[in-house]
Amino acid sequence: MSLPKAELHLHIEGTLEPELAFELAARNGVELPYADTDTLRKAYRFEDLQSFLNLYYELMAVLRTERDFEDLANAYLARAAAQGVRHAEIFFDPQAHLARGVEMGTVVEGLGRALEHSQAVHGVSTQLIMCFLRDESAESALETLEAAKPYLDRIVGVGLDSAEVGHPPAKFREVYEAAAAMGLRRVAHAGEEGPPEYIVEALDVLGVERIDHGLRCMESPTLVERLVRDRVPLTLCPLSNVRLRTVDVLGDHPLPAMLDAGLMCTVNSDDPAYFGGYAGDNFEAVRVALGLGEEQLRELARNSFLASFLEHDEGLRARYLAEVDAYEF
């Protein structure tokens, strides 16, 4: 669906399509344990978040050079633009690369080469959000923030991702305080597989401005009330929820109930190469499976721009919102 939208929950490493994975593997002399792209695609059947993460980290081995990260970002931006994405706030996972001997500079400079021309080449404005892996230690997160210091002019904020259960937000209090002191915006995954309490902790302890996923807030009426009152944006990823078995089928997704409750929902693709679709595919899927009407779809698109970190250019935000209002289905 080409309805203009911002994508606020997108892991750049999760946009690695099998074809590009094999191309980069050949370029870098990396051996992949799959015969071809079809065999690899068949591995995209996940039981839960962890089974996905295992493959996600395995495939990252093909990303070695600045050019690899540039190609990865350009491939994503082209696909996103074709599906109506006008603004993208892109997550990256530096610890997953640092652990393989790929430096912070290689990742940020490589992504930056694509991002700096994105508006001109793809018609997509961009921001970069650096995520900490929550299944790594708090010390590792602090070291990662330190390593990012020379690149802070290109990073708008920090996030928290990877295996959620057993790694509550409070573990990262110190690094989020340090990030806030550096003027960085703050978001975190919470309430995907973890309980509603993790959402509360992300807000109270980490001071986040948006919750990534957050769908388990629906188990706590007092939390829903708070999220509605404070207009806290939730970056939902419907196709991801089905692939990772957070919901059984898309028709069971709580998105309509969340909109009815007055929550500020947005729709995003998370790791589109792995979960069966980009941002526009997610919009189309919820339209069909959940029977969302034009006004609900328009509300989701408006929310995505309202929740964007576009405070440095309110004129641009206003133009995007006008595009949403003028869109004809």
Ligand SMILES: [Zn+2]
């Ligand atoms: Zn995510």
